[in-house]
Amino acid sequence: MVTMAAQIAGRFDSVPLRAQLQRVERRRKLKAFTLVLPLLLFILIAFAFPITRMMFNAVHDDTLLALMPRTMAALSGWDGKDLPDENAYAALAEDLKQAWAQRTTGAIGQRMNYQLSGVGSEVTSSARKASTLSGGPYKATMIEINPIWGQRDIWSLLKRGSSAYTAYYLLRSIDYQYDSDSKIVASPPDQSIFRDAFLRTLGISVGVTVATLLLGFPVAYLLATLPPRISNPLMIMVVLPFWTSVLVRTTAWVVLLQQHGLVNDALIALHIISQPAELIFNRLGTVVAMTHIQLPFTLLPIYSVMKTISPSHVRAARSLGAGPFYAFWKVYFPQTLSGIAAGCLLTFILCLGYYITPALVGGPSDQMIAYFIAYYTNEQLNWGMASALGFILLIATLVLYYVFNKLVGVDRIKMG
Amino acid sequence: MIASVLCVVGLAAVVLAPAKTAFAGDQLTVVSWGGALQAAQRKAFFEPFTKATGIKITEDEYNGEAGKIRAMVDSKTVSWDVVVAGSGSSMQLCAEGIIETIDWNKLGLDRAKFMSGDKHDCGVPTEVTASIIAYDKDKLPNGPKTIADLFDMQKFPGKRGLWKFPMLNLEWALIADGVAVKDVYKVLRTPEGVDRAFRKLDTIKKDVVWWTSGAQPPQLLADGQVVMTAAYNGRIYDANKNSGKHFEIMWDAAQLTFNLWAIPKGSPRRDDAYKFIAFAASPQAQADLTRYIPYGPDHKDAMALVDPAILPNLPNAPDHMANALEWDAVFWADKGDDLRQRFAAWLAK
Numbered sequence: 104m105v106t107m108a109a110q111i112a113g114r115f116d117s118v119p120l121r122a123q124l125q126r127v128e129r130r131r132k133l134k135a136f137t138l139v140l141p142l143l144l145f146i147l148i149a150f151a152f153p154i155t156r157m158m159f160n161a162v163h164d165d166t167l168l169a170l171m172p173r174t175m176a177a178l179s180g181w182d183g184k185d186l187p188d189e190n191a192y193a194a195l196a197e198d199l200k201q202a203w204a205q206r207t208t209g210a211i212g213q214r215m216n217y218q219l220s221g222v223g224s225e226v227t228s229s230a231r232k233a234s235t236l237s238g239g240p241y242k243a244t245m246i247e248i249n250p251i252w253g254q255r256d257i258w259s260l261l262k263r264g265s266s267a268y269t270a271y272y273l274l275r276s277i278d279y280q281y282d283s284d285s286k287i288v289a290s291p292p293d294q295s296i297f298r299d300a301f302l303r304t305l306g307i308s309v310g311v312t313v314a315t316l317l318l319g320f321p322v323a324y325l326l327a328t329l330p331p332r333i334s335n336p337l338m339i340m341v342v343l344p345f346w347t348s349v350l351v352r353t354t355a356w357v358v359l360l361q362q363h364g365l366v367n368d369a370l371i372a373l374h375i376i377s378q379p380a381e382l383i384f385n386r387l388g389t390v391v392a393m394t395h396i397q398l399p400f401t402l403l404p405i406y407s408v409m410k411t412i413s414p415s416h417v418r419a420a421r422s423l424g425a426g427p428f429y430a431f432w433k434v435y436f437p438q439t440l441s442g443i444a445a446g447c448l449l450t451f452i453l454c455l456g457y458y459i460t461p462a463l464v465g466g467p468s469d470q471m472i473a474y475f476i477a478y479y480t481n482e483q484l485n486w487g488m489a490s491a492l493g494f495i496l497l498i499a500t501l502v503l504y505y506v507f508n509k510l511v512g513v514d515r516i517k518m519g
Numbered sequence: 520m521i522a523s524v525l526c527v528v529g530l531a532a533v534v535l536a537p538a539k540t541a542f543a544g545d546q547l548t549v550v551s552w553g554g555a556l557q558a559a560q561r562k563a564f565f566e567p568f569t570k571a572t573g574i575k576i577t578e579d580e581y582n583g584e585a586g587k588i589r590a591m592v593d594s595k596t597v598s599w600d601v602v603v604a605g606s607g608s609s610m611q612l613c614a615e616g617i618i619e620t621i622d623w624n625k626l627g628l629d630r631a632k633f634m635s636g637d638k639h640d641c642g643v644p645t646e647v648t649a650s651i652i653a654y655d656k657d658k659l660p661n662g663p664k665t666i667a668d669l670f671d672m673q674k675f676p677g678k679r680g681l682w683k684f685p686m687l688n689l690e691w692a693l694i695a696d697g698v699a700v701k702d703v704y705k706v707l708r709t710p711e712g713v714d715r716a717f718r719k720l721d722t723i724k725k726d727v728v729w730w731t732s733g734a735q736p737p738q739l740l741a742d743g744q745v746v747m748t749a750a751y752n753g754r755i756y757d758a759n760k761n762s763g764k765h766f767e768i769m770w771d772a773a774q775l776t777f778n779l780w781a782i783p784k785g786s787p788r789r790d791d792a793y794k795f796i797a798f799a800a801s802p803q804a805q806a807d808l809t810r811y812i813p814y815g816p817d818h819k820d821a822m823a824l825v826d827p828a829i830l831p832n833l834p835n836a837p838d839h840m841a842n843a844l845e846w847d848a849v850f851w852a853d854k855g856d857d858l859r860q861r862f863a864a865w866l867a868k
Contacts, residue, residue, distance in 0.1 A: 213614050296867065467867065
């Protein structure tokens with residue numbers, strides 16, 4: 104018994120208290136880390152990794168390097184002034200022969216077609232003819248097979264392809280392109296759409312955010328201050344649309360706002376207007392429908408912050424002689440700012456990614472950037488372009504978030 | 520507890536099973552575009568095929584986007600054995616090596632017998648569909664007769680519905696501007712031709728309602744939003760048959776395109792996929808399809824087997840072919856990206 108006590112005491116004496124504390128602390132940290140590990144892994148696997156991979160896609164493209172190795176090697180010494188020499192043409196013929204045999208002409212043609220519209224099918228037909236060639240001189244023969252091989256711009260394009268990294272997609276996403284000397288120039292006006300689409304996306308998102316704030320703030324105030332008997336049914340009216348599919352709500356706006364829709368018919372019946380007003384398939388329709396969908400996202404954070412503000416603050420201000428507006432503006436409103444910031448940021452960032460609503464109720468000039476990203480991903484299979492547009496949208500969002508943080512402070516955001 | 524363990528084991532077995540399980544031979548996943556087309560294909564192809572061969576067909580749906588198939592093939596998780604692809608996306612998938620090159624000998628069908636057989640290496644043409652101009656006879660007793668009427672604001676004042684893509688519109692603009700149907704793509708390959716088409720579209724630009732999905736045109740007509748609209752013939756027929764509408768189709772300058780059966784690369788049930796396609800692309804099956812949906816057979820021998828009462832509704836009926844345009848997927852594969860971008864810029868102006 105005595106010896107045991109001595110042993111225990113001895114064991115504790117040999118380890119200093121600080122080390123013991125550290126050990127306990129470490130174990131606690133490890134436990135906490137094990138708890139968040141699944142979520143961390145999920146975020147890494149489902150979010151961080153794909154996004155990094157996407158960014159890589161925007162600048163990496165080794166199609167030509169992999170499929171036309173001989174041409175790429177032959178062009179390494181080409182100065183880009185005149186047409187390349189016989190060697191390059193021989194390499195081209197060899198590469199096309201191989202591509203024809205391995206059925207990769209389509210991929211080469213498609214990759215070149217991105218930058219020089221219309222050459223895609225020419226590459227395939229050249230390869231078909233080149234597959235029968237037995238010997239040189241290749242230069243004259245290739246140009247005879249297809250005049251495109253006598254154009255300098257196609258060789259500049261091939262030379263640019265000899266690097267696995269390209270700025271082409273990112274440049275095109277902000278309406279720039281390479282000319283035949285591989286210099287960066289602005290795209291012609293009839294091809295410049297992306298800068299406008301980005302600005303439009305930002306503009307619509309700001310508009311919708313402001314609209315939801317103006318509509319949502321008073322309603323949130325009502326909900327937060329009325330007795331539960333009245334505010335509960337009101338709350339249900341706010342969240343019910345929240346649980347309805349976006350597609351259904353968008354289509355409902357079409358029914359309401361179209362030329363012979365409910366709104367127009369009612370206005371005409373009341374003799375307020377004589378001709379049906381243009382309420383849909385334009386910017387107005389887009390903003391109205393998006394505002395309706397986004398309203399709960401802005402309203403709920405504001406409401407939950409307002410619930411925590413004690414009514415005695417405003418009463419105190421009033422009793423000290425402040426007018427009703429002054430008391431609201433100086434005492435009540437500043438306390439709701441964190442909720443406003445949270446709601447607006449949520450709505451704004453969600454708006455940036457909209458595309459089904461503008462497609463259904465918008466006009467021809469209401470195409471938002473997400474639409475183009477989806478189009479390049481699903482229909483054009485031009486994943487480099489989709490990645491580049493996504494990359495720029497992501498960067499723009501992060502910049503805006505940074506500015507927001509500087510102005511408002513992210514730590515001030517409260518969801519309740 | 521035991522049941523749930525069995526469930527998990529069963530699930531794991533399904534997930535981890537190699538391609539050749541005991542019953543892999545008797546089922547096949549066929550993917551189409553849903554809606555009326557897939558319902559018709561079920562009656563004309565899927566059910567009779569299962570009856571004839573004992574191979575069960577599992578159906579899936581997608582909306583014709585190439586992206587999903589590419590993702591499947593790239594990640595080597597191909598669960599779709601046969602897909603219906605549009606002319607354009609089949610071209611693209613073929614170029615990228617994502618779908619199989621069709622071995623016509625293995626298929627046992629004569630490629631020369633197909634209307635569009637020589638155009639695609641990676642697909643077997645199935646039904647022919649048409650993009651047409653439709654109008655509501657109840658609201659417009661004297662409807663448009665030629666494609667020029669689409670651009671005639673004097674004769675037909677009011678809004679027009681058009682597809683929010685350059686395809687169809689540029690072709691129609693040129694035909695209305697006096698280009699012969701056979702020269703349309705030749706003219707459109709030149710920058711002057713493209714300018715000419717856009718100039719023609721400029722004349723009606725402010726009176727156009729742009730639609731994006733095939734369900735919208737019948738709706739636009741029914742709501743009186745437009746006096747006439749570009750539409751797919753199947754949808755218009757459907758609205759007349761099932762909603763009691765009196766929509767009329769103007770067949771002048773109808774643009775014909777066709778769907779294809781394709782096999783994603785890496786499908787573990789390639790042999791059965793070929794069996795199914797051989798069955799579905801046979802003249803009798805193609806003629807059967809017309810009983811459920813007004814899409815024409817691509818097989819030349821199938822026309823003779825079609826019920827004469829149905830014939831006037833088919834895009835490639837002999838009476839409609841006089842001024843019909845075969846939509847050119849090769850042209851759009853080449854120029855589509857460029858023209859789409861220009862079209863988007865033009866729309867936003």
